[in-house]
Amino acid sequence: MDYNFGDIEKKWQQYWKENKTFKAENISDKPKYYVLDMFPYPSGAGLHVGHPLGYIASDIYSRYKRHKGFNVLHPMGYDAYGLPAEQYAIQTGQHPAITTENNITRYRQQLDKLGFSFDWDREVRTCNADYYKWTQWTFIQLFNHYYNNKTKKAEHINQLIDVFCKEGNANIDVACDASDIFTAEEWNNYPEKKQQELLMNYRIAFLSDTQVNWCPKLGTVLANDEVNGGLSVRGGHPVERKSMRQWSLRITAYAERLLEGLDALNWSESLKEIQKNWIGKSVGAEVSFHLSPKGADDFKVLSSGEDLGEVLKIFTTRPDTIFGVSFMVLCPEHEVINTITTSDKKEEVEQYLTWAKNRSERERQTEVNKITGVFTGAYAINPLTNEEIPIWISDYVLAGYGTGAIMAVPAHDSRDFAFAKHFNLPIPQVILPSDEEAGDTSTWTESKDSKEGTCINSGIITGMTVKEGIKTVIDFVEGKGIGKRQINFRLRDAIFSRQRYWGEPFPVYYKDGMPYMLDESKLPLELPEVDKYLPTESGEPPLARAKNWITEEGYPLETNTMPGFAGSSAYYLRYMDAKNDKEIFSKEANAYWENVDLYIGGAEHATGHLIYARFWNKFLFDLGLCVKEEPFQKLINQGMIQGRSSFVYRIKGTNRFVSYGMKNDFDVQQLHCDVNIVDNDILDIDKFRDWLPDYKEAEFILEDGVYVCGTEVEKMSKSLYNVQNPDDIIVRYGADTLRLYEMFLGPLEQSKPWDTKGIEGVFRFIRKFWKLFHDENNNLAISEEAPTPVELKILHKTIKKITEDIERFSFNTAVSSFMICANELSEVKCHKRAILEPLTVLIAPYAPHLAEELWANLGHNESITTANYPICNETYLVESNFKYPVSFNGKMRYTLELPIDMSVQEIEKAVLASPDSQKWLEGKTPKKVIIVPKKIVNIVI
């Protein structure tokens, strides 16, 4: 073999390892550049060809930046806690630490074979105590801080306690759960337990009874981003709502900053959009509706004169539609229901509540069209019309958002409309779009969600625009003290407890039922051994099985563990100073590396990791620990590499398989077939017979002497037999070819099916490149001759193009440009050092092993990594002529080569004088001649 990639790649991987070629120093005169790949979870299946796509891109960019004189931080590590290892432990009894270790070893081998330039000295693993010590430490800080809305940052809880001691909580503006007002005197007289309970309403990490997503199958609680459509994202198991005492993080305190911060980030619009929607800011008003005595035979609240429940608060984004309110709706969980329901409706309401409660979350979400509800018998008074409106209950109103109660405006809200239609409630129109006339709403088939228009039938705001109406109504209710401007977010606080074994233990113990933090000196609190990885018989999490799971003083330790995002929310900061055992990272290291300049990973983390990490970073920023408020300045989402499945067609009830082209002539069953025994859609019949015992005796009906398989693009997955793993490709073509090919497939951000069809072309190119340095007998043959202008032009044109392409992350076109360059140099038979040496540096980020080998062969003793990136000299690119495309009425007809410095007048003369033009003009005089120098000529006839 002319180009022996096997030996070459092994040799240089060894060299990089021994020489720590890619070690990044924390002290440097060079400018820094931080390139990060999203934290991988080391799964048992190892890497498939889809995983390295982003790693290759980030590696190319890292190597490029090193050539450009940057001190590059390019680390790698493992998000090692996770469900699969624990599920495996439950099934087999093998400790998840062993499974994880094995998986990591396999991952590392695969990564090494790809020739990545990681600084492995900085590797972190979330399950290592020296790493999770700092996860626990951060949790303690989260517990010890609250969020001050006035200063817009996290502050130490002691500052809040000071305020409570001096003036109580009447005048504070802080992020908290609803809590009663108390005076300084009351506070000072509360017993410690009561004080701790109250403080829990303010801490950023807090314990509370919340409605959680409980997944019985996984035996744990899940965060909102881990649930989709009522099913767990991992495993697809049903999830139900349940009230449980859990740790949460008050991420909602940061909602506004998480939203605002997006603007300055260099992320794709779609990703920002996903985060914006997830945060879900709504601006509107909270308005109080008084209850009416109407219909209340034994109306408790009013008859007893109690204050409680006398008003119902609603949240609306459209206060201008308040004159169109014809009823109110409460969520089934609303606390006032018992109080207001009239005796004649009691039974009906209770029936409904029982039904709603037993309805699964999945049913509720999938049966959106099913309209259900019940009338309470009670009425409220519209504060602007003084009309009495019925109060209903329905589960289309959610307990977790706003106040759990709405004013229904059926004419202008689709859900209210459907509800009103179903229960035959009035539908008054109050907004009129500018080009319409008021209609009879009883003939409407859907609501008009008029976001613009004029208010009609609307008392004091009749005739106003929507915008004016909103402002006027808010001012009115604020003036009367029955409402206020209000902003709501869809974002929920992040539930932080998991009833699992394989996660970070909380640094928490309980005294008198109240949680306390361990002293920092006691960290890390190491994960204990357990006899089984299952919950206890009484339903407690696995850690409750651990012996002596108590503090030195004998207090019980927390038995929940932290969720996956705990360990991955600050790993990028830890890389800056991964071995520091005194602090999470040093101020100096953080001041130098600041934040991630380029982050590459999948878009599936948009509502999980990427929000949590931003929140976590902002918190550490508030504490003055890190210098940048945002963790990831630029982010690229690499597209997914899908699998391309192969199919065989078995004639039903037989063991005969019919080729793709004839399958319609038989009654066949389509079966997945391992893509690794199919080449160019042609099945290797012998391998197929050996593949599964069932197929040992298989017979085939061929077309043109071969068995052709059908194909389909699907997710790459073991169960679909379409997984391509990088190791096989590397054995066959080498890592450099794989690297180039993955880039050549298409734009980084685009999803595409994996198909090895084109890999031969890339392999040919690499060998062609190699041959530029060698003669027919594979001996090194470098000429020291001076390059010709043609050769210089090829080189500098390529330098320019490759540099432009890499700067805009267009790796696929860069590979094409290398191919063009190699083709052109082969054509002129160029073997000159002056051309090939810069070219080797240029290709080094893409095909590093090849480049190192050629670089050494060119006589260099140091790694090519230290070489400067070549710079384009434009003087070699100057042309004397330009070949003008000449168009007639916009249609290109012929080209004409003219001197580049020719004036517009001269060009026109030359073009019109050309015989080709005479032919197209057919004797007519052109109406107009458009000439864009060095671009185009267009003649309008």
Next chain:
RNA sequence: GCCCUGGUGGUGGAAUUGGUAGACACGCAGGACUUAAAAUCCUGUGACCAUUGCGGUCGUGCGGGUUCAAGUCCCGCCCGGGGUACCA
């Protein structure tokens, strides 16, 4: 439903600011070398018409528009991919 994306040859894709559509690669066809094959090299390859040569017509999901000029900009649709879903 709403939001974000994308739609270009047989295939992956290129065209960066409105200026020669289809670079580069695969595949396919033909040829050279070879006893043969592999490898390598050369030629052709959007469709249709014409073919003796010159050529011509159409063509970037569909229908309109702006412009000397539109894959690119504007308006209205269709289809695929992703996100989200009673968020008031």
